[in-house]
Amino acid sequence: MxxxxxxxxxxxxxxxxxxxxxxxxxxxxxxxxxxxxxxxxxxxxxxxxxxxxxxxxxxxxxxLKPGEKxxxxxxxxxxxxxxxxxxxxxxxxxxxxxxxxxxxxxxxxxxxxxxxxxxxDAADVQLEGDPEVQQAVRFALFHVLQAGARAEMRPIAAKGLTGPGYDGHVFWDTETFVLPVLTYTQPEAVTHGLRWRHATLDLARERAQTLGLKGAAFPWRTVRGHECSGYWPAGTAAFHIGADIADAVQRYVVATGDLDFEREVGLELLVDTARLWRSLGHHDRHGVFHIDGVTGPDEYTAVVNDNIYTNLMAQKNMIGAADAALRHPEQARRLGVDEEEAASWRDAAAAMHVPYDKELGVHQQCEEFTRLQEWDFAATPPSGYPLLLNYPYFDLYRKQVLKQADLVLAMHWRGDAFTPEQKARNFAYYEQRTVRDSSLSTCTQAVIAAEVGHLELAHDYLGEAALMDLHDIHNNTREGLHIAALAGAWLAVVAGLGGMRDHDGNLSFAPRLPSRINNMAFSMLWRGLRVRVDVQAHEVTYSLRNGGEGAKLDFLHHGEHVTVTSDTPLTLPIPALAPVGPPPRQPFGRAPARRMPDL
Structure with missing residues (x-):
């Protein structure tokens, strides 16, 4: 064959x-x-x-005679x-x-x-001061567009259409990295990807039944909706894919206001994934809700209890499903959702366990993660990376070593669940244990590094994310481009240096620039408006480039409620950065290349 x-x-x-x-x-x-x-x-x-x-x-x-063509x-x-x-x-x-x-x-x-x-016009990023990264981010955006613009009811594979890597399979990173970028730049492409997920719901329901669960268990690795991974710890146990899909639905609906899509497609995806979490998790004797035996985004810490990323994304999933059922009661009844079931989702979400180490003052990536033995980075030679190709998974699973950002990713997409102080302490702790054997880690580290004030480190990680394939950093570009990592380059700029968030449907910005970037500008779409953000060292100008006379946008600027109209751009000062101390250390030999060389 x-x-x-x-x-x-x-x-x-x-x-x-x-x-x-x-x-x-x-x-x-x-x-x-x-x-x-x-x-x-x-x-x-x-x-x-x-x-x-x-x-x-x-x-x-x-x-052809002389002169003929x-x-x-x-x-x-x-x-x-x-x-x-x-x-x-x-x-x-x-x-x-x-x-x-x-x-x-x-x-x-x-x-x-x-x-x-x-x-x-809606997606371009302009960076003055680092032309190499400027070109690389545009390269990244172009390939994200190529991968998603003509998806037409089909998934966006991990390598897009650029190479044979992963045999054309699609993973969770489509919904977590690629679809957010397209949501703010090319939203119609998002509907195709999510409609494809919706078309595979019956297969996901069958998979859940096979596992003795309710709702829909979407495959971690697939082409047409079937689970194509034969390895449980880094495959089916990565149940967070369901919450990632639900998050993509919620993000798209909030950013576009497309309630027709939510009613026709999104509601059913939210309901079936919420049912999975209520079935997969359980309340303990104290009423606390736990989700046990799962693998989060970090594949070096597998089959664990209460992975924070999974728990917080599942929490948002269940609340979102209950809210959507209220907005669309007739469709919810057709799906068999009643008040009791919606209340059970809210109860589970309210009681969700979030592991925290009081002694160290940091959240735990999963229950008892901070108790595990530390990995000996000093004894790991450069030739030992990536670790998964040189050490047994058995050893990786029982040590404090991360293939990719996991809890740090939770602090990006569920930043509303952490205080600024917690984010800073968590980032410093997990930065010392993340080796970035995955291309998906760098952009997330850039986003949170910028948020907690380590702007030069954020710039370093932005450079690595943008140049992932152009510099062949993981030595596998021959197998195709890393589409999610390329999407992450845009996130590193807009969500990182631009500080863009949309928690609870509220758009916010908190831009700050590293020393080498003199000026930065980016555009994005939000509920039909073309929003432009022009950032300089000490001030930022927000403007709307469409919407007609009287159009306005309410948002947060460094925590302050402000409004910009289509009639007049809004220029605001950037608050001084509070002292943040020295940047955190990375594992020995795993620091990113500096974009601003030490003097």
Whole structure:
């Protein structure tokens, strides 16, 4: 099957083009490819096409005299589906070819330019002072757009469309890193990804039943909705994928106000994931709610009790499901949600356990994490990284060592659950134990480093996130780009240096710049408004670039309630940064490359 996975269904030749239609033997995916050529040459130009089951070829032959020209415009159209009929797919690519011929090359270019101008107007980031990172962030944004703009009811894979890594599988990082960026820059692309998740709900429900649970257990690793991971600790036990999907739904609805999507798609996703958490977790004899035997984002700490990231995201999931059921009572009744069930979600959320080490004054990534033996970083040679390829998982699971930011990620997406002092102490503690063997860690460390005042370190991590593939930092770019890490470069700028958050539906900014960045500007979409933020060393200007006369936006600036209107930009001072002490240390040999070299 792997040697010849495609079964030819039709091939034909036209005067200057051809058509091929194939179908995969196992999954039944049907693919059509059509081509046509516009050829302008001397009078005796010969054109012929031949088609066979697996290829079609157009041959152009002529003799050019001095000063004569041969111009060939090649038009290609592709279509695929697992559901549409053979004639429908053939007609699709035929219509695409006809439309392209009608528009012509110049028309296609104009259409593409219009689309890209609209994207960059809402998404561009400008950094003055670090041109390498400036270019890299735009490179990152372009590939995020390529991966998601034409998803069309399909998932955004970990490598996008750039390489064979992970065999095209999609993971939790799509909802946690990629969809947030698209929510604020290209929101219509988000609906396709979430509608695809919704289309796989029946499979997720079957998976939950297999595990003896209620609701929907979404796969950690998948192509079409089936669980494709055969390794429980870093696979099915990573139940947080359900809360990640729910978070993406809630974030999109809040940022866009699209209640129709919430009613038609989002509510059912929220309800089924909330049911999973209520089924997976339990109240102890003191009434405290626990979620045991799970793996959080950090795959070096597996099958644990009360992973903070999982618990806090599940908490938000259950509250969000109960709130959405109130907004859409008729649809909630159709899903079998009653007042008692919604109340049980709220009760579990209110009683959620959040592990905390009172002696050290830090939260625990999971219950008793701070009691585990420390990893011996001094005895770990550079050749020992990544640890998962050089040490047994058994040893990693029982030590204080992190593949990627976990609790720190919780402080980003659930920052409303921590005080500023807790964030600073937690960041310092876990920074010393995070080795960044995952490309998903760096951007999150940049976001929280900036929030707790370590701006130079945030800049260092921003550089690593943006240059992940351009510098081939993990030595695996040959397998494809790290789409989630590239999305993280935008997050490192906007959520990190820009301090953008949207907790509880309230948009806020707290921008500050590291020493090398002289000026920074970024744009984003929020409820139909194009918001621009221009940051300088001591002040920031907020403006709205659409919305018509009288449009306004209420938000927080460094904790202060302010309003900007479409009529007048709003310029505010940036409060002085309070003393934060020296930056935290990283494990031996694992510090990020400095963007501002020591003098």
């Amino acid at each position: 792997l040697k010849a996975p495609l079964k030819p269904e039709e091939h034909l030749a036209t005067a200057a083009g051809g058509l091929l239609i194939h179908r995969t033997k196992k999954s039944g995916l049907r693919m059509a490819a059509a081509m046509e050529h516009e050829i302008d040459g001397p009078e005796r130009t010969s054109i012929s096409t031949e088609a066979y089951p697996d290829f079609a070829r157009t041959t152009v032959a002529t003799v 041969l111009r060939v415009v090649k038009i290609l159209a592709y279509g695929w589906s697992s559901r549409r009929s053979f004639p429908a797919l053939r007609d699709q690519v035929g219509a695409a070819i006809a439309s392209a011929k009608f528009s012509g090359w110049d028309g296609l270019v104009r259409e593409q330019r219009k689309y890209l101008d609209g994207f960059w």
